[in-house]
Structure formats: structure tokens, C-alpha cells
Amino acid sequence: MNANKRIPVTILTGFLGAGKTTLLNRILTEQHGKRVAVIENEFGEIGIDHELVIRSDEEIFEMNNGCICCTVRGDLIRVLENLLRRRDKFDHILIETTGLADPGPVIQTFFADEDLKDALLVDAVVTVVDAKHVLQHIDSGPEVKQQIAFADIVLLNKIDLVSVSELPELEGRVRAVNPLARFERTTNADVDLAKVLDVGAFDLDRITKDDPHFLDAEDEAEDEHGHHHHEHGEHCSCGCHDHDHDADGQHGHHHHHHKHYHDEDVQSVGIEHDGEVDGAKLNRWLSALLAAKGQDIYRMKGVFTVSGQANRVVFQGVHMMLDAKPEADSTGKPRKCALVFIGKNLDRGELNQGFREVII
Amino acid sequence: MNETKTAIRTKRLVPAWETRLNDCVVALEWSADGQRLAAAGVDGTGCVIPKSGGAPKNFLAHEGMGALAWHADGQRVVTAGQDGAVRCWDADGQRCWEYLAGRAWLEKMAWSPLPVNVSGAEQKILAVANGKIVTLLNADGQLVANSEALGSTLADLCWYPNGAMVLAAAYGGLVVVHGASGKRLRSYDWKGAMWNCRWSPDGRWVAGGSQENAVHLWDADSGAHLHMPRYQSKIRALDWSGNGKWLATGNGMDVLLWNCSGKGPAGTTPLMFGAHGQAVTEIKFRHHGDVFAAGGKDGNLMLWDANGEPEPLAVFTGSAAITAARWSPDDKLLALGAADGEVLVF
Numbered sequence: 287m288n289a290n291k292r293i294p295v296t297i298l299t300g301f302l303g304a305g306k307t308t309l310l311n312r313i314l315t316e317q318h319g320k321r322v323a324v325i326e327n328e329f330g331e332i333g334i335d336h337e338l339v340i341r342s343d344e345e346i347f348e349m350n351n352g353c354i355c356c357t358v359r360g361d362l363i364r365v366l367e368n369l370l371r372r373r374d375k376f377d378h379i380l381i382e383t384t385g386l387a388d389p390g391p392v393i394q395t396f397f398a399d400e401d402l403k404d405a406l407l408v409d410a411v412v413t414v415v416d417a418k419h420v421l422q423h424i425d426s427g428p429e430v431k432q433q434i435a436f437a438d439i440v441l442l443n444k445i446d447l448v449s450v451s452e453l454p455e456l457e458g459r460v461r462a463v464n465p466l467a468r469f470e471r472t473t474n475a476d477v478d479l480a481k482v483l484d485v486g487a488f489d490l491d492r493i494t495k496d497d498p499h500f501l502d503a504e505d506e507a508e509d510e511h512g513h514h515h516h517e518h519g520e521h522c523s524c525g526c527h528d529h530d531h532d533a534d535g536q537h538g539h540h541h542h543h544h545k546h547y548h549d550e551d552v553q554s555v556g557i558e559h560d561g562e563v564d565g566a567k568l569n570r571w572l573s574a575l576l577a578a579k580g581q582d583i584y585r586m587k588g589v590f591t592v593s594g595q596a597n598r599v600v601f602q603g604v605h606m607m608l609d610a611k612p613e614a615d616s617t618g619k620p621r622k623c624a625l626v627f628i629g630k631n632l633d634r635g636e637l638n639q640g641f642r643e644v645i646i
Numbered sequence: 647m648n649e650t651k652t653a654i655r656t657k658r659l660v661p662a663w664e665t666r667l668n669d670c671v672v673a674l675e676w677s678a679d680g681q682r683l684a685a686a687g688v689d690g691t692g693c694v695i696p697k698s699g700g701a702p703k704n705f706l707a708h709e710g711m712g713a714l715a716w717h718a719d720g721q722r723v724v725t726a727g728q729d730g731a732v733r734c735w736d737a738d739g740q741r742c743w744e745y746l747a748g749r750a751w752l753e754k755m756a757w758s759p760l761p762v763n764v765s766g767a768e769q770k771i772l773a774v775a776n777g778k779i780v781t782l783l784n785a786d787g788q789l790v791a792n793s794e795a796l797g798s799t800l801a802d803l804c805w806y807p808n809g810a811m812v813l814a815a816a817y818g819g820l821v822v823v824h825g826a827s828g829k830r831l832r833s834y835d836w837k838g839a840m841w842n843c844r845w846s847p848d849g850r851w852v853a854g855g856s857q858e859n860a861v862h863l864w865d866a867d868s869g870a871h872l873h874m875p876r877y878q879s880k881i882r883a884l885d886w887s888g889n890g891k892w893l894a895t896g897n898g899m900d901v902l903l904w905n906c907s908g909k910g911p912a913g914t915t916p917l918m919f920g921a922h923g924q925a926v927t928e929i930k931f932r933h934h935g936d937v938f939a940a941g942g943k944d945g946n947l948m949l950w951d952a953n954g955e956p957e958p959l960a961v962f963t964g965s966a967a968i969t970a971a972r973w974s975p976d977d978k979l980l981a982l983g984a985a986d987g988e989v990l991v992f
Contacts, residue, residue, distance in 0.1 A: 368751060371670045374669075
């Protein structure tokens with residue numbers, strides 16, 4: 287199978303009642319030029335008649351390769367294989383998960399199964415969040431946080447049910463769990479579908495190209511504040527600096543425009559450094575880190591400037607699975623490193639210490 | 647040296663005839679008298695072709711085809727589709743009956759090898775994997791029984807060779823249900839996603855391939871479990887030799903053969919037959935003897951002798967992944983189906 291012809295897969299998650307089905311029906315009825323096949327969860331309720339809708343129920347199993355966190359979805363492997371025999375019938379696949387599903391095994395299925403890896407490519411994890419109830423749900427169990435943590439796109443839905451003054455607080459709380467995701471505020475899941483269906487979040491060529499925010503917003507923040515991140519090494523990716531965990535008490539000034547919410551169990555850790563790292567040391571560090579903490583790391587993304595290499599290296603990963611490659615042309619781009627981990631029980635100090643040791 | 651020897655000894659297979667369906671071949675089956683071949687394309691087309699070739703008789707059976715089998719009467723063809731329907735077709739492609747099973751895609755079904763006693767009457771029964779349940783139909787397409795929901799969607803099913811039991815593969819292992827009542831009789835548990843299942847022709851073993859790259863073999867009576875892990879891929883292909891001696895399994899690009907005669911394969915090393923360039927997708931033994939055909943994702947077919955040299959007896963080089971291989975009842979013809987719709991008979 288030609289790698290360029292891999293069929294994009296959107297993974298749709300969201301807590302019960304958040305508006306997943308509304309978005310799904312919108313995707314199936316609006317004209318967007320794509321023929322979408324849907325794998326619906328066992329409780330799914332698609333309201334319209336559509337030829338390629340298949341039901342599937344979660345069958346999670348562990349790949350027998352000695353990696354404890356490498357759980358995948360057997361039902362998806364089977365259903366997708368059947369679906370792929372009819373690949374002339376569709377050009378996009380959408381997988382709806384249940385409100386309680388862990389998105390991890392769904393994503394890993396596409397990295398772990400050789401046949402699926404050849405034929406399909408995850409386009410993005412889209413998580414629909416109920417703006418009215420998210421603050422109630424976010425602490426009620428691990429599912430909501432997990433679904434937000436894995437997201438590439440967060441649809442902050444039902445904003446008509448909350449006041450304008452509440453929104454920044456709400457969004458701040460959700461961003462604290464996942465600063466990498468793009469946020470879309472919606473009512474009735476009414477969103478420009480191009481922003482949901484053609485994301486390329488797992489496509490390394492697009493990580494820095496399509497999302498300059500990922501690096502450049504940091505640059506702005508840096509210029510504004512006039513100090514170097516690696517001096518204290520820690521910051522939130524919203525562009526502000528997190529002093530709470532910082533041993534360096536020099537930065538007494540407060541420039542925060544909005545509050546930070548650092549959830550105690552699921553959170554993100556961003557690390558930035560103006561300069562290069564040692565490639566061999568970096569590999570050793572990441573391998574050891576993923577072996578030890580892979581189960582707790584939901585998503586990671588970043589860019590490294592490796593000593594002796596003209597082009598920067600872009601990487602992204604899910605749990606223990608890491609995908610990396612050099613940028614096509616890094617000319618004119620800052621010789622720096624930026625990485626973000628999102629996960630559970632992440633040790634900010636330990637991650638920073640580990641990274642400091644690979645700096646040249 | 648070896649290569650030269652292989653080149654000299656290995657026969658090149660040339661198809662006697664070929665035809666083409668519009669889309670991927672999902673099922674192939676010879677009629678019991680061996681006079682006709684039925685084939686199904688995933689687009690929903692069914693067709694019947696005389697054994698010597700000639701114009702196929704096509705009929706559009708479903709919006710998306712899952713499975714096809716000759717009716718127990720040997721004259722008609724039964725199809726099952728992604729539209730949740732089971733349909734019966736006569737020789738002219740006219741629909742004889744229809745059973746609407748529900749919303750699930752129907753991908754697997756099989757007729758009982760022997761008549762089953764249903765309320766005092768002996769009749770052949772069609773078992774259909776219908777989502778999480780086994781649906782049992784009679785020859786007129788009427789519901790005989792549904793099993794309870796068996797935990798998860800059924801990936802495969804087959805009959806006990808000597809009686810009224812159906813073996814189904816599901817998440818969590820293999821389950822046996824009664825072939826007339828659908829009542830759950832027993833299970834062979836494995837905490838994983840099973841991909842396929844085959845009862846050995848002598849009834850002694852039940853075998854299943856699982857998605858976590860392992861083959862599982864149970865003593866059908868005692869339930870004693872043998873776990874063969876560390877396969878290079880999920881188990882796409884699995885077949886028994888007609889005498890129940892050999893269990894052939896696809897192991898990535900190789901075929902592994904377990905000798906299940908005598909005390910069984912516990913503690914033994916399997917024979918390995920490997921020459922495919924890509925994953926083995928189909929394995930089929932002749933009805934008699936120890937010769938089997940193995941087809942690959944690379945489109946190549948090889949014939950092997952389980953008792954012979956680790957070199958293929960014959961080779962055919964195709965272009966699209968092989969999706970089905972079926973020997974005629976007299977073992978003289980071999981039909982092949984491929985992902986591009988090609989049907990070939992050797």
C-alpha cells in the first residue's frame with residue numbers, strides 16, 4: 287500500500303451528552319466532499335440512514351510484546367479489516383467511542399497493527415466537551431480528563447448554556463489538562479468541518495508547519511519577558527511561566543493574564559531550551575523515560591535541535607510509541623528545543639532534570 | 647545451489663481458466679457434486695460458474711457481501727451481507743427466500759455437515775455469526791433458534807464435524823452452542839480477541855487464532871489448553887488436514903505445522919514452511935492427504951506437502967492478495983480468489 291494513500295481516521299471522543307452524536311450527524315449530512323465510513327460504539331445512536339455505519343464494542347487486549355501499556359482494540363482491527371475491503375466506497379473513517387472509553391487503545395491500534403498501519407493514518411482525536419457540565423464531570427472520574435488529554439481538537443460545545451464571563455475560566459481549566467489541543471467553541475457542535483476532518487495531527491510534516499503556535503507563541507512570550515527558559519526550564523505552554531515549582535526565586539514579576547489550574551493527576555509539562563541537545567543522550571533519555579513512564583504519558587509532541595544536524599527533529603508519541611523524523615528544511619527556524627508531555631502523575635522536576643542532562 | 651534445485655523441482659501452476667468479479671473475492675465454494683463454483687465479491691455480487699469455466703451467472707445479492715455458501719440442497723446458493731440479510735438464490739439468480747437478521751454485518755456462516763434433530767425432524771441447519779449471537783436457520787430460511795449474546799461480536803464460527811454443535815470465536819475465547827437450540831454448552835476461555843476457530847475433523851481438538859499473535863489449542867473434551875505464543879503476526883490463516891493430524895497456521899510469511907496426532911503437540915517443535923514475500927493470508931488442505939495450499943498477501947500461491955521437503959511442490963505468482971482457496975470435492979481442482987476480484991481455477 288502506498289503510504290501517501292493512507293485513509294485518514296478521526297477518533298471522536300467525549301463524555302455522555304457532550305454532543306458527539308450531534309457532531310457525527312453533522313459530519314454525515316453536510317456537504318464537505320468526503321465519503322465517511324463510521325464505526326459507531328455499541329450504544330451509538332446515529333439518527334440518519336447511512337450506508338457505511340458499523341457497530342463495534344470495545345474489545346481491549348494487550349499486544350503480546352512485553353510492553354504492558356500496549357493495549358489495543360481487537361474489535362477495531364476486525365471491523366477495519368472488513369471495511370478496508372470496500373475502500374473504494376469511502377475516503378475517511380470516523381470512529382465514535384463511548385463516553386467512558388479510554389482513547390489510548392484506540393490510537394495505539396493504528397500504530398501496533400501492521401496491516402492497519404499500512405492502510406490508515408490517524409488524522410486527529412476530536413473530543414467534544416459539554417461546557418455547561420465539564421467542571422462537574424472533570425473530577426468525577428478519570429475518563430473526562432483522559433479524553434481531553436488525548437485530544438488534538440477540543441470542541442467546547444454548548445457554550446450557549448454558559449455565560450461569556452465563565453468561558454475563559456472553563457477553557458483555562460481544560461487547557462491545563464491539554465495545552466497542545468486546538469480549541470473550538472461551539473453551539474450544537476456547529477463547527478467548520480474542515481477544522482475537524484483534515485487536521486493531520488499525527489503527520490510529522492504538519493506538526494510545525496500547520497501549528498506555528500506550538501513554537502512561535504513561546505517565542506513571543508520569551509521576547510516579552512526577556513529571559514531564557516532554560517534558566518528555570520519550566521513553563522506552561524500557554525505562554526506563561528510556571529513559577530510554582532521553580533527553585534529560582536528571581537522572577538518575582540507576575541505577568542499572568544489568566545489563572546492556572548494544575549490538576550494533581552492529569553496535567554502537562556512543557557520544556558523549552560534555546561540551543562541544542564546531544565542526539566545520543568537524547569535517545570537514551572527518551573528510551574528510558576518511555577520504558578519507565580510510558581503508561582502514564584498520554585501524548586507528547588515536540589521539536590529538537592540536535593547538535594551536528596542542520597534540520598530539526600520533530601516527534602510525537604502516544605504512550606510508549608514514539609514517531610520522529612527530521613524537518614524537511616529548518617533553515618531560518620530557531621535552533622531550539624520544545625517539548626510537551628501530557629499525562630498522569632508526571633514528575634515535572636524529574637522531566638526537567640532528565641532534559642537538562644541532554645543539553646549541550 | 648538450493649535455489650537452482652528449487653527452480654528445477656518446483657512446478658509453475660498455470661490456471662485452467664479465470665474470471666473476474668468487480669471487487670475483492672470474499673468467498674468461494676464448490677458445489678457438493680463439484681460441478682460448479684460459487685464466488686462472492688465484497689461489492690455484493692454473487693456468481694456461479696461451471697467447473698470447466700465459461701460465462702459466470704452473476705446476481706446482485708447485497709449492498710456489501712460478507713459470506714456465501716451452497717444451500718444444503720446442493721442446487722441453490724445462500725449469501726449473507728453487510729445489510730444484515732441472509733438470502734437464498736436459485737440457479738437463475740432469482741431470490742428464493744430472505745431472513746433479516748438485524749443490524750450487524752454478516753461475515754461468517756456455515757451449514758451443519760450432518761442433519762440436526764430439530765423438534766423430531768432431521769434437517770441441515772445454517773449457523774450465522776450475527777453480531778454477538780449465533781443465529782440458526784433451517785433450509786427455508788426460517789429461524790430455528792438464536793443463541794444468547796456471547797459476550798462480544800463473533801469473528802468466526804464452524805460446526806462440530808460429528809454432530810449438532812457450533813463453535814464460535816469471540817473476545818474472551820471460543821464458545822460452543824447447541825446446533826438446534828442455540829443453548830450455550832461450554833466455553834474454552836482465553837482473555838484475548840479470537841480471530842478464527844476450527845474444530846479438528848476428528849473432533850478431538852478445537853483450535854483458534856488470536857489477535858495477540860498466538861494460536862490456542864484445547865482438548866475438546868477435557869478443555870486442557872495449549873498456548874502457542876510468539877507468532878510474528880496475528881493468525882490470519884488456520885486449517886486442519888483431513889485426517890486431523892496437522893494444524894497449519896499462518897505465522898507472518900511462514901506456515902507453521904503442528905503435529906496433533908498421538909499425544910498432541912505439547913512440547914514439540916512445529917514444522918516451518920516459508921517462502922512467501924508477505925503475510926500468509928489463506929491455508930487450505932486437500933480433503934484427503936497432507937498437501938496444502940498457502941496463499942499470501944503478495945498474491946503468490948504455493949503448494950506444500952506436510953510430509954515432504956521444505957520446498958514448495960508448485961507455485962503460482964499472482965498480483966493481488968489471496969483471500970480464499972478451495973479444493974474441489976475430488977481434490978483435482980483448486981479455486982483461488984484474490985483481493986482484486988480475480989477468480990482462478992487450477
